[in-house]
Amino acid sequence: MRAAGLVRRASERVDEGVEQSLPVVAALRPLLPGGCLRRGSTITINANAPGVSAGGGATSLLFAVLAEASAAGSWCAVVGLPQLGLVAAAEAGVAVQRLALVPRPGPDWVDAVGALLDGLDIIAVGTAGGGVAPGLASRIVARVRQRGAVLVAVGPWPGADVALRITGATWHGLGEGVGRLRRREVEVVVTGRGAAARARRARLWLPGQSGVPAPMAPAVTPLTIDRYHAQPERWAS
Amino acid sequence: MRTLMLWCPDWPVTAAGLAEGVDTHAPVAVLHANRVLACSPTARAEGVRRGLRKREAQGRCPHLVVVGHDPGRDARAYEPVVAAVEELTPGVEVIRPGVCAVAARGPVGFYGGEEQAAERLVEHIALQCGVEAQAGIADGTFAALLAARSGQLVPTGATAEFLAGMDVSTLDRPELVDLLRRLGIRTLGDFATLPAGDVLARFGFDAAYAHRLATGRDDRPLAVRTPPPDLVATGEYDPPLERVDMAAFAARALADRLHERLAAHGLAATRLGIEAHTAAGEELHRVWRHDGLLDATALADRVRWQLDGWLTGGGTSATLASRALGSVRARASSGVFRGRLPTRPTAGIDQLRLVPDGLVRCAGMQPGLWGELGEADVRAHRALHRVQGLLGAESIFTGVLGGGRGYAERARLIPWGDERKAVGADQPWPGSLPAPAPATVLTDPTPVTVGTADGSLLTVDERMALSGPPATVVVGRGSGQGGLAGTAMTVTGWAGPWPVDERWWAPDEANRSVRLQLGVDGGCALLIAGRDDTWWLEAIYD
Numbered sequence: 001m002r003a004a005g006l007v008r009r010a011s012e013r014v015d016e017g018v019e020q021s022l023p024v025v026a027a028l029r030p031l032l033p034g035g036c037l038r039r040g041s042t043i044t045i046n047a048n049a050p051g052v053s054a055g056g057g058a059t060s061l062l063f064a065v066l067a068e069a070s071a072a073g074s075w076c077a078v079v080g081l082p083q084l085g086l087v088a089a090a091e092a093g094v095a096v097q098r099l100a101l102v103p104r105p106g107p108d109w110v111d112a113v114g115a116l117l118d119g120l121d122i123i124a125v126g127t128a129g130g131g132v133a134p135g136l137a138s139r140i141v142a143r144v145r146q147r148g149a150v151l152v153a154v155g156p157w158p159g160a161d162v163a164l165r166i167t168g169a170t171w172h173g174l175g176e177g178v179g180r181l182r183r184r185e186v187e188v189v190v191t192g193r194g195a196a197a198r199a200r201r202a203r204l205w206l207p208g209q210s211g212v213p214a215p216m217a218p219a220v221t222p223l224t225i226d227r228y229h230a231q232p233e234r235w236a237s
Numbered sequence: 238m239r240t241l242m243l244w245c246p247d248w249p250v251t252a253a254g255l256a257e258g259v260d261t262h263a264p265v266a267v268l269h270a271n272r273v274l275a276c277s278p279t280a281r282a283e284g285v286r287r288g289l290r291k292r293e294a295q296g297r298c299p300h301l302v303v304v305g306h307d308p309g310r311d312a313r314a315y316e317p318v319v320a321a322v323e324e325l326t327p328g329v330e331v332i333r334p335g336v337c338a339v340a341a342r343g344p345v346g347f348y349g350g351e352e353q354a355a356e357r358l359v360e361h362i363a364l365q366c367g368v369e370a371q372a373g374i375a376d377g378t379f380a381a382l383l384a385a386r387s388g389q390l391v392p393t394g395a396t397a398e399f400l401a402g403m404d405v406s407t408l409d410r411p412e413l414v415d416l417l418r419r420l421g422i423r424t425l426g427d428f429a430t431l432p433a434g435d436v437l438a439r440f441g442f443d444a445a446y447a448h449r450l451a452t453g454r455d456d457r458p459l460a461v462r463t464p465p466p467d468l469v470a471t472g473e474y475d476p477p478l479e480r481v482d483m484a485a486f487a488a489r490a491l492a493d494r495l496h497e498r499l500a501a502h503g504l505a506a507t508r509l510g511i512e513a514h515t516a517a518g519e520e521l522h523r524v525w526r527h528d529g530l531l532d533a534t535a536l537a538d539r540v541r542w543q544l545d546g547w548l549t550g551g552g553t554s555a556t557l558a559s560r561a562l563g564s565v566r567a568r569a570s571s572g573v574f575r576g577r578l579p580t581r582p583t584a585g586i587d588q589l590r591l592v593p594d595g596l597v598r599c600a601g602m603q604p605g606l607w608g609e610l611g612e613a614d615v616r617a618h619r620a621l622h623r624v625q626g627l628l629g630a631e632s633i634f635t636g637v638l639g640g641g642r643g644y645a646e647r648a649r650l651i652p653w654g655d656e657r658k659a660v661g662a663d664q665p666w667p668g669s670l671p672a673p674a675p676a677t678v679l680t681d682p683t684p685v686t687v688g689t690a691d692g693s694l695l696t697v698d699e700r701m702a703l704s705g706p707p708a709t710v711v712v713g714r715g716s717g718q719g720g721l722a723g724t725a726m727t728v729t730g731w732a733g734p735w736p737v738d739e740r741w742w743a744p745d746e747a748n749r750s751v752r753l754q755l756g757v758d759g760g761c762a763l764l765i766a767g768r769d770d771t772w773w774l775e776a777i778y779d
Contacts, residue, residue: 056761059676059779075617085776086636086648087674096636097657100621101650105628112624119620121613169760171778174730176706181673181732181754181762181778207673 022069022121022150025093027204027215031188032162033195037069037122039148042141044157047166057166057186059084060092060206062124062154064213065164067093069150074098074121079105079113081126081154091211113140117147127155134158162192167201183208185216238456239341239393241351242381243322243358245315245370248335249275252314253304255368264298269306311335319462321365325358328461330378338381338459341374351390375399377455383407396453401426408447413440425451466502470495470591477516477585481541481548484513484586488540489533495591496533506593509536511543517584521547524594526656535622535654536591542630547582621653642668642737644678644764644776668737670752675764675776682773684713685765687755697734697751697767707731710757710765712774730756734767754778 021036029035037043043065047056059081066076066089075098078084082103090096100120105112109125116123117140132140137158144151153160167189173182186206191199208214245251247261254261264280266273273294276285283298295301311334319337322329326344331337344354355372362370373384375391380400384391391399403425405414422428429452437445449455472491478484499505513521525539624633634650640661641647647669651657687695689705696704707728714723734751741747750768752775757763762778 056759057676057779063676073613075613077621083677083679085644085674085676085678085779087638087644087678088676089636090638091672091674096638096648098617099636100617100624100653101634101636102624102628102632103634103650104632108627111627115623115627116620118623119616119618171730171756171760171762174732174754174756174762177703177731177733179730179732180671181756183673184760184762184778186760211673 020148022074023072025064025068025213027206027213028064030215031164031190031200031202033192037065037150038161039121039150040145041161042144042151042153042157042159043162043164044153044155044160045164046155047169057169057184057206058154060088060184060213061164061166061186061188062152063089063092063094064206065152066099066122066124067213069122070094070098075100075119076122076124077102077116077120078124079109079116079126081124088207088211092207093212110136110140114143117143117149117151120149122150122152124152124154127153127157131156132158160192161194162190162196165189165191169206183214238458239345239374239376240338240378240381240459241341241344241355241358242332242336242338242373242375242378242385243362243370244373244382244385245318245335245362245368247275247277248315249306249311250277250304251368252307252311252334255314256310257304259302259304263302264300265302265304266294267304267306274306308334317366318362318368318370320464321362322358323464324365325361327464328459330459330461332378332382336382336385338378340459345374355390376453377450378457378459379450379455380453397429400451400453401429405451408450410443410447413444413447416440429453466498468495468498468502468504468593468596470498472589474585474587474589477587479548479585481545484544484548484589485537485541488544488589489537491589491591492533492536492540495593496536499593499596503598504593504596505598507595507597508593509539510590510592510594511540512588512590512592513544513547513586514588514590515582515584516587517582519582519584521582526654538622538626539630540589540591544586545629548586625653638662640664640666642666642739643766644674645680648678668735668739670735670754670764673778675762675778677777677779679774679776682766682775685763685772685774686711686713687753687765687772695767695772696770701734701736701751703734707753707755710755710763726757726759726761728755729758737766 021034021038024032024035024037045058045061045065047058047061070076071093076094077100079102084101086096089099100116102112113123113125140151141159165188166186168187170185171181172185173179183205184207185203187201187203189199189201190196203216205214205216249267250261250265253259253265253267259265261277262279264277264283264285266276266280266285268274268291271291273285273287273289273291275287280298280301283301285294285298285301289297291303295303315331315334319329319331322337322339326339328343329337329339341351341354344358345351348354348357351374355374359370359372362368371385371388373381373386373389373391375381375384376393376396380391380396383403384399389399401424405417405422405425405428407425408414417428428448431448433445433448436448470491472487474487478487508524508526510522510524521543523543621633631652633653635653635657637649637651637657637659638647639649639659640663649660687707688709689695690708691705693704695707698704709725709727711725712723731753733753737748737750737752739748741749748768750766752764752766755763755765763774764776764778766773766775
């Protein structure tokens with residue numbers, strides 16, 4: 001019987017069934033080591049579009065990271081980002097009913113993150129306000145490893161496993177008084193430790209046509225489906 | 238069995254008077270299916286009778302007030318009467334709204350006589366509920382009801398005699414009564430003289446039972462109702478509780494007691510009302526909703542959060558109020574907060590009451606078989622409860638996407654544990670923008686300065702025409718501009734203006750504005766709204 005090998009004995013440990021990774025949208029798979037979010041890892045998201053410190057796409061990238069796992073049933077939490085656009089999160093594919101928000105954790109944020117790590121799969125922390133002390137960070141990271149969660153820091157975080165950085169972004173669809181924002185082309189650079197040590201770079205639509213992050217085939221020039229599209233610019237870098 | 242019957246005459250009319258304020262001293266008739274079901278004494282004096290058609294009744298009494306029949310209203314209005322009777326004697330059977338029976342033995346023994354007992358009960362009902370009632374005592378329910386109608390106390394053993402003179406129609410079996418009439422049997426006495434065996438053989442079981450009633454041998458015991466259990470947990474504190482930790486400790490014990498009491502009845506509460514009274518007579522009342530079931534810890538937590546804001550006054554309650562102003566307002570309007578949001582009380586708490594509400598049969602919590610509420614969800618819920626316990630009630634939220642034109646109003650934050658209800662998601666919202674949505678929505682819109690190419694400020698006229706193509710944006714200094722404050726940016730592309738005209742019918746809440754999407758250098762895009770000659774940064778396409 002072929003099926004006999006698939007049936008496991010009840011006495012076997014159930015730990016083996018727990019996935020060691022969480023799924024991630026197709027657009028981000030080439031960027032992350034193993035094409036998934038490894039449990040116990042720490043990811044930072046930063047954006048430094050030239051000249052501006054906000055609006056570079058970090059929040060959209062956070063939604064892209066959360067989307068697939070959240071849709072698959074994982075619980076996510078976002079701590080310390082009070083201005084999250086939930087409509088955009090839902091459009092990106094995040095299940096908002098499983099997204100817990102702690103907009104203003106106050107001075108007890110470490111305790112809150114610790115409690116959330118015990119029960120949730122992905123915890124995103126906004127650290128843009130000020131840096132996290134390395135000692136504190138390593139304590140939290142140890143807890144992340146122990147509980148098998150994924151920590152996503154939006155902003156600086158010392159010693160992250162994977163660092164996602166948006167190095168450029170262009171919106172498409174907006175003209176001189178015509179059209180509307182349709183989609184954004186971003187370039188993401190990944191650095192990190194271990195499997196992610198070799199820096200990689202990829203372009204993706206973030207958000208794509210309907211809000212969902214979409215991969216961009218490198219050889220294909222961006223589509224100009226509607227006449228309002230501005231001519232896409234090549235990256236100067 | 239000696240039965241004491243309490244009968245409120247014309248109950249449907251009285252109930253209409255109690256519930257809907259109908260003047261029962263005027264001619265009133267309660268109609269069901271176009272027939273008069275009950276009428277007030279005044280209407281009866283004018284010739285209105287039970288069973289008349291509406292038109293006929295109005296013909297006899299032109300100023301007749303007509304009320305529709307509502308069995309629910311009758312039953313609701315009767316509940317206080319039953320409660321009043323229960324105060325004096327246990328074991329009440331409600332025959333129908335307006336009529337209830339008690340076993341006579343208890344009250345007669347206690348009050349020292351049938352007359353005294355009947356008088357005491359009638360008086361108590363009149364005092365408690367302002368309702369007129371008549372009492373009657375006889376052997377058996379049937380005879381007692383007839384006795385109550387005429388207000389008689391039939392002596393023991395004289396029931397058959399009392400019934401003998403009654404008309405057969407009192408049996409309330411129209412077919413049998415019609416048959417008996419045609420056989421020349423007109424009173425219960427005549428019917429009772431027939432041999433029981435022959436009645437059974439000739440007319441069947443129901444007639445045999447009616448025969449037993451007619452002979453005064455109604456020995457059916459009363460089906461007494463069980464009064465609803467008192468589930469409210471009350472704690473009195475002397476000396477009054479002054480500090481939150483003392484109150485939380487007291488609340489914990491109270492919550493345990495309530496939980497135990499609920500569990501004993503096999504119930505669980507989905508809502509919890511917490512009432513706190515201070516020694517100075519102030520009162521704080523709030524209802525906590527919960528989508529799951531509240532256990533003892535959850536109960537205690539809610540008491541703590543509620544009292545925390547109140548007792549510490551100043552800091553915590555102010556931040557609580559300002560953070561959750563939206564939800565607080567919504568609750569206040571739905572009447573959950575009694576009175577205004579309280580400030581710090583002037584005295585300690587001397588009484589706490591936990592009032593369970595929304596009771597459901599507790600079948601025990603069982604994890605879902607196919608993942609309705611699986612292990613992961615339970616784990617997550619527990620973690621979220623922990624965080625709520627750490628940071629306070631209004632600190633952890635989940636979002637609900639509803640309808641709306643602006644992005645801030647489309648996403649509502651619901652404190653963890655509260656009911657998640659989306660509002661207006663299925664309705665059209667002309668003026669709302671299509672996808673993609675901005676990833677950063679400012680909690681407090683920041684004023685921006687938008688300039689045109691010739692250096693003047695951008696304005697929009699009544700015909701939705703811009704004064705010129707926008708060329709520069711400077712974000713003002715606000716609390717939530719996401720690090721853009723003070724930077725001057727060049728506009729590379731723009732679209733709009735799109736008008737939003739909300740609630741124009743209510744001048745105080747009206748919102749007339751226009752919105753623009755601006756693409757600025759550096760690959761950033763902004764959503765700005767123009768209102769009263771000022772531009773506000775609403776969201777960043779982050």
